[in-house]
Amino acid sequence: MRFAATGSSVVGPAHQQDNRPNQDAVLVQGMRKGWCVAVCDGLGSRQLSHKGSQLAANLIRSTIRCLGADDFSAKAISLRLQKDWLDALNQCPSPYETTSLWASVDDYGQVKGGQVGDGLLLVRSAGRFVVVTPEHSGFGNQTQTLSQAKLSDWSFVETTLSQVGDGVLLMTDGISDDLIPEQLEPFFDAVYRQLKRTNKRRCKAWLNQELAEWSTPLHGDDKSIAGIFRTE
Amino acid sequence: MSKLKQFQIQSARPLPIIVLADTSASMSTDGKIEALNKALKEMINTFASESRLRAELQVSVITFGGVASVHLPLIAAHQIESFEPLPATGGTPMGSAFQLAAGMIEDQELIPSRAYKPVVVLVSDGHPTDDTKPSFEALMNGERSSKATRFAMGIGSDAELSLLGDFANDLEAPVFKAENARDIHRFFKAVTMSVTTRSRSTTPNQSTPLELPSVSDSESNDEFEELDF
Numbered sequence: 524m525r526f527a528a529t530g531s532s533v534v535g536p537a538h539q540q541d542n543r544p545n546q547d548a549v550l551v552q553g554m555r556k557g558w559c560v561a562v563c564d565g566l567g568s569r570q571l572s573h574k575g576s577q578l579a580a581n582l583i584r585s586t587i588r589c590l591g592a593d594d595f596s597a598k599a600i601s602l603r604l605q606k607d608w609l610d611a612l613n614q615c616p617s618p619y620e621t622t623s624l625w626a627s628v629d630d631y632g633q634v635k636g637g638q639v640g641d642g643l644l645l646v647r648s649a650g651r652f653v654v655v656t657p658e659h660s661g662f663g664n665q666t667q668t669l670s671q672a673k674l675s676d677w678s679f680v681e682t683t684l685s686q687v688g689d690g691v692l693l694m695t696d697g698i699s700d701d702l703i704p705e706q707l708e709p710f711f712d713a714v715y716r717q718l719k720r721t722n723k724r725r726c727k728a729w730l731n732q733e734l735a736e737w738s739t740p741l742h743g744d745d746k747s748i749a750g751i752f753r754t755e
Numbered sequence: 756m757s758k759l760k761q762f763q764i765q766s767a768r769p770l771p772i773i774v775l776a777d778t779s780a781s782m783s784t785d786g787k788i789e790a791l792n793k794a795l796k797e798m799i800n801t802f803a804s805e806s807r808l809r810a811e812l813q814v815s816v817i818t819f820g821g822v823a824s825v826h827l828p829l830i831a832a833h834q835i836e837s838f839e840p841l842p843a844t845g846g847t848p849m850g851s852a853f854q855l856a857a858g859m860i861e862d863q864e865l866i867p868s869r870a871y872k873p874v875v876v877l878v879s880d881g882h883p884t885d886d887t888k889p890s891f892e893a894l895m896n897g898e899r900s901s902k903a904t905r906f907a908m909g910i911g912s913d914a915e916l917s918l919l920g921d922f923a924n925d926l927e928a929p930v931f932k933a934e935n936a937r938d939i940h941r942f943f944k945a946v947t948m949s950v951t952t953r954s955r956s957t958t959p960n961q962s963t964p965l966e967l968p969s970v971s972d973s974e975s976n977d978e979f980e981e982l983d984f
Contacts, residue, residue, distance in 0.1 A: 537809055537957040541957055543957065658868075659868055660898055661868060661898075661899060661902060662866075662869075662902060663868065663870060663871055663960060665872065701763050701869070702762055702763065706761070706762040707762075709762060710762040713758050713759060713762070717758070733758070733759045737763065738757065739766075740766060740767040741768070741810060741811065743809040743957065
């Protein structure tokens with residue numbers, strides 16, 4: 524059983540144009556017994572959201588390390604992340620608002636993950652592809668945030684990567700809003716195949732290029748993606 | 756060659772602008788309907804020619820004069836080849852127009868969830884002649900329609916300002932009162948500015964308040980008659 528992880532984040536054309544920083548943050552981290560990944564999308568309207576998203580990504584790593592993904596549920600890890608993020612900001616999160624999507628896979632292929640806010644959390648387990656993110660009926664860029672989220676605003680996943688080709692893939696809405704809904708599984712496959720035939724570093728370079736050359740007309744958002752796949 | 760391009764939507768995110776235009780018979784007096792037609796045409800032309808946008812501006816015009824109907828179905832501004840002038844006739848079935856607008860916004864086939872939140876503009880010079888309550892509440896409280904940005908303009912002294920005031924949800928720009936043709940033009944110029952500012956920004960989903968141009972900035976003096984409504 525072998526797992527590989529990859530991730531990438533690029534500044535969107537709108538922020539390039541305004542000389543603003545990437546408000547997304549991405550985490551791809553090897554852990555003692557597996558991997559954890561995260562993508563967090565700082566709200567464009569908030570001054571320090573790039574720091575808020577980075578803080579959230581960093582805290583996911585420390586929260587999983589502290590609690591131990593083996594012993595705690597996706598829900599417990601998500602709620603602890605939310606609490607730690609708010610505590611780190613002295614309960615004054617307004618300028619730092621961000622979404623948060625995270626996932627971890629241990630060396631037995633046990634997946635845990637959570638999402639609050641926009642973006643997409645995709646999982647394939649035992650060969651079965653599932654969109655964990657609930658369908659949203661509102662409009663683009665209207666999102667729930669890490670600080671405001673109630674328990675019911677979270678989506679959780681706990682499953683097993685039991686087959687080669689299984690995996691978990693996270694992305695911010697700069698990507699997910701521009702994907703053809705019927706093409707999510709082929710998109711998932713394309714990322715998996717690229718990672719399987721290269722390595723983490725080369726796959727990241729490939730993703731960087733793909734995201735930098737995004738083809739949806741007038742797209743502007745920052746774009747971040749991260750995933751863990753079972754490759755053997 | 757990109758391997759991921761084939762999974763990407765090849766159309767820009769829409770930003771819908773829905774105009775609810777009173778075309779009742781009273782609009783035919785004092786040059787109101789002519790001013791409205793001219794202002795709408797200019798707004799559409801500006802949207803069509805805008806570059807540097809982060810969204811595709813789409814426009815629909817719903818009229819309510821005698822009956823409520825979709826005069827211009829939701830379409831990208833740059834695809835509008837000509838705008839048929841609105842005639843003014845009949846009563847003021849504003850409630851039916853609210854119903855059409857609510858149905859349009861709730862329709863995810865027409866306005867997908869990747870769209871930026873719509874802008875709804877209500878323009879009227881009189882009192883509704885149908886029951887507005889149920890459709891007004893549907894528009895105000897609908898799952899999607901409640902999120903729209905709403906601007907309102909009352910034309911002349913007979914406009915139902917309290918209803919228009921309840922409709923508008925821009926705290927910095929409550930219902931605008933047009934006293935002459937030039938004011939109609941100023942209002943639509945402000946709507947145009949608000950929308951284009953939004954669509955150029957890094958956060959196109961955030962409403963931009965209406966900022967009315969001063970009378971001297973809005974148009975050359977001989978463009979509109981000074982006749983008050």
